[in-house]
């Protein structure tokens with residue numbers, strides 16, 4: 170430290186007076202001599218190191234073989250149903266990528282990733298459009314409902330954008346550090362951003378990856394759509410994609426090529442042969458002077474039969490790409506098959522170029538802000554392994570449907586594909602969502618968390634019209650002879666959470682409990698409820714509606730706690746095969762009541778809302794007369810997707826966790842089973858139809874548990890299990 174005595178005295182004076190130090194001391198007090206650095210309030214080099222176990226919710230693997238091929242399967246990678254039984258399984262992970270990245274980096278999955286060659290390429294397209302990514306447009310018939318973000322997504326957004334670009338940069342900084350650590354030595358990252366934050370991101374990337382590892386700043390220019398209005402500035406029609414390598418050792422496999430320019434074509438017009446090529450030999454023959462100049466510059470290969478110019482192979486591309494249109498143009502014209510799944514979806518061609526540049530077949534590609542899964546779809550089509558994650562339930566559902574379509578397409582082309590798993594993290598760190606200031610001292614942080622939790626619980630109980638009870642650690646209130654538990658504000662209710670409630674019920678002889686929560690972990694129901702029932706405990710899970718935060722709604726009695734969705738199925742048995750018919754499905758959501766929509770509507774306008782389990786179009790005519798039209802006419806209108814596992818309980822869910830005593834990683838059965846997605850029907854943007862009876866599935870005589878999973882149009886899933894006997898005695 171180079172402080173003189175005056176400065177030392179000065180610092181002590183400030184500290185004793187409890188005043189902040191002047192800026193100049195930042196550069197005198199710390200050893201780090203970075204000349205240019207982006208700083209923001211709360212910047213720290215500490216990264217999250219939490220390890221949470223990944224839970225497999227579902228395995229998706231389009232059966233590969235027909236009956237005729239089954240004889241060939243002995244000793245292969247596939248089981249008798251043509252499903253992958255060993256080797257790498259791709260991963261689609263639901264949750265906050267900070268916890269996902271830190272669990273990948275520090276947890277047992279890292280070994281598996283490394284045994285498979287490690288992560289070679291990370292592409293990310295973080296949400297640089299403040300607040301836009303979590304709300305979605307849902308199609309019902311010809312109408313579109315704009316769905317607001319879920320509460321967890323909203324809280325995550327507040328963390329990302331709460332303090333504008335400061336919070337975005339600190340969010341991305343920590344994640345980029347984790348990503349760098351996960352990349353293999355010769356790996357690369359491509360970070361997609363736009364004009365809003367590209368300047369900040371470049372500085373942060375320089376700091377994390379090193380200036381010397383900057384490879385390209387790719388400018389992706391896209392065409393304008395429609396005329397648009399005239400501004401007093403130039404239209405912003407490009408995104409920036411930063412390419413950094415982890416070290417200087419990276420290798421490229423294919424640098425994109427474009428068409429030869431008009432001027433090159435006309436300059437060499439007479440030299441091209443019938444195939445559209447010019448060899449160096451011909452170039453030498455026809456343009457000896459130019460050839461000699463080039464030779465002196467060392468730009469001529471030894472073999473003069475090499476191609477000098479080719480119309481088909483074109484020329485190596487620059488770092489500005491003008492030949493890839495954004496999806497809203499492409500979907501209609503260039504590539505009618507590329508569906509538009511998601512508001513911020515990027516074109517597959519863009520990802521093809523990036524993935525082919527830096528990876529080869531079987532390398533692993535990751536996208537930790539995967540949205541609709543563009544990176545994953547392209548990786549699969551190009552035979553790469555992949556890992557994707559997203560915080561939005563709807564994004565995960567969209568990516569799952571998309572990847573099933575990709576598996577089907579590859580199967581049709583007679584090529585091979587890999588199975589994928591949908592996973593989530595069992596438990597989330599609470600502070601992360603509650604939004605406590607991380608810079609507070611530990612006791613103060615703890616005190617604030619407790620206070621916020623208490624206030625939150627009281628608020629929910631008040632809205633539920635339950636009385637507060639004291640003295641039970643697991644129960645918070647009581648209502649109509651039932652005890653009430655409020656799930657955490659910041660995370661979905663997990664199986665572990667419900668198991669603790671069951672344990673507490675048994676200790677205290679409690680038989681009836683309501684669990685109120687914003688979200689329940691995927692795949693939780695109905696197993697856990699049946700488990701409780703077998704122990705004589707009646708658990709009723711209910712969704713906490715958004716209106717609990719609106720005092721007026723509470724006062725007006727508008728807050729309804731909905732039951733979780735409900736599925737009816739009918740198993741169909743024919744000789745040695747089973748099928749399932751979906752016979753009913755109900756949900757009880759409310760987004761905004763009809764009355765409050767009507768109140769806010771201007772004359773001549775309409776809005777679509779969800780009220781009490783119905784999607785309703787509320788219109789106000791020129792004279793202010795309100796009309797309501799129910800859009801969900803049939804129960805099937807609520808269903809976006811359903812799938813069947815014909816033998817649930819055939820695949821145990823195993824997690825790899827460190828042994829508390831030895832620290833060794835060991836495999837443990839969680840007590841649950843993995844849903845193996847063996848058949849599915851879903852709506853796509855183009856094909857809105859849905860099959861209601863599955864195909865018949867062959868099985869040997871015996872008793873089976875069939876599981877049916879339904880995902881509604883909001884991306885929420887519910888499961889139902891039925892027991893059925895095939896062949897033999899009933």
Ligand SMILES: C[S@@+](CC[C@H](N)C(=O)[O-])C[C@H]1O[C@@H](n2cnc3c(N)ncnc32)[C@H](O)[C@@H]1O
Pocket residue numbers: 264265266267294295296297302303325329511513514515516537538539540541542543544558559560561564
């Ligand atoms: C711009 S979109 C990505 C679109 C994607 N490239 C595609 O082609 O569909 C950004 C995504 O990041 C997700 N996201 C935002 N914050 C996240 C977080 N903390 N963890 C994981 N995903 C997050 C959002 O849900 C959103 O789907």
